[in-house]
Amino acid sequence: MLFVIALALASLMLFALRGGFSRLPAHALQGTGHSHDDEGYGTRSTPHLPSLVLAGAATLVTGGVFGVGIGVSMLVAMALHELGHIAGARVADLMLARADRLNPPGIPLARRRSDTRAFFVIFCGPALGLAPMLVAYGAAELLWQAHPPAAATLWTFAGVTGTFNAFFLLPFYPLDGGRCIALMARAIAPELSRLAALALAAVLGLMAVHLGSTTLAVLAAFGIFGAVLQGPPVESATAPMRLGTVALAQVAYLAALLCYLSGGAWLILDLLG
Known part of the structure; x- marks a missing residue:
């Protein structure tokens, strides 16, 4: 049953982000990356060497400490994460282009930067791993009796994906979760994002x-460092999110975080032990 639900969710997610994958093969030949700056969270078709170096280093360290299976799973989880940002940025650009065609000539209002677009692009990074995690758990459940090694591999990948994305959704700057919380808080009370990070820390x-x-001590120190690094709220030129959009974004953020915490629970508890 879980496998069927996971496949349905994966199909729905692929359909929703279909515009983000349409030109991926051509860009993948040149290397693709995403920008986390505040200028629009766009994509680029040049090799993003820092991300490649970080991915390689993380895979080697993780594989050396926890084993090859977890190391490879970490690499795949990181690739899905980056792919989510890329697809989200392309879908957002397509939506802006379509909206611009409906505007009168010379008034490209849809090109205005907005916190809603930024949230969408940032959130797509960790969100893309949700369907693969559930599919892996569902497939592992089906294969456990017939092919235990394959089931164990899928189970490991699902747990690593859950743990990896749960970490990135923590409300600590500069993680994706911290940036999402900051964008939502700016529509209500900008200082809330730092207060939430300090409270959790x-x-x-x-x-x-x-x-x-x-492990918990390191996470607490990371949260405090992120709050200091983030600094006090500053005036922004981007259009803030509407309150209705903030409510929807909060539901999506909390649902994804809870799903990943549940999916990676066995590995998270092992790391904390």
């Missing part, structure tokens, strides 16, 4: 002391 710090967990 404090909770993680207390848990680290109580449980004696080095």
Whole structure:
């Protein structure tokens, strides 16, 4: 049953982002990356060497510490994450182009930068891994009796994908979650994003002391560092999100975070132990 639901979700996600994959093969030949700056979160067709170096280093370290299976799964999870940002940016650009054709000549209002577009592009990165994670868990369930090694591989990939994206959805700057929270908070009270990060960092710090967990202590320190790095809210030229959009974005963010925490729970608990 899980496998069928996961396939339906994957089909729906591919349909929703179909415009983001239409030119991918041509761009993939040149190397594709995405920009996390505040100028529009666009794509580019030049090799993004920092991302490639980071992916390679993370794979080697993870594989050396936790084994080849988890290392390869981490690499695939990172690739899906980057692909999500790329597809999201292209879909957003297509939507802007279509809207521009409906505007009177000389008034390209849709080209105005907006927090809604930025949230969509940022959120698509971690969101794209949700369907593959569920498909992997569903397939592992079906194969557990017939082919245990394949089932174990799929199970490992699903757990790594859940853990990887749950980390990136934490409300800590400059992670995707921290940027999403900042964009949502700007429509209500900009300082809320830093307060949320500091509050979670404090909770993680207390848990680290109580449980004696080095991992939780590192996460707490990362959250505090991110809040300091983010700095106080500044005036932005982008159009803020509407309150209705903020509510929808909050539901999507929390749902994705809870799904990934559930999907990666067994690996997260192992890392915290």
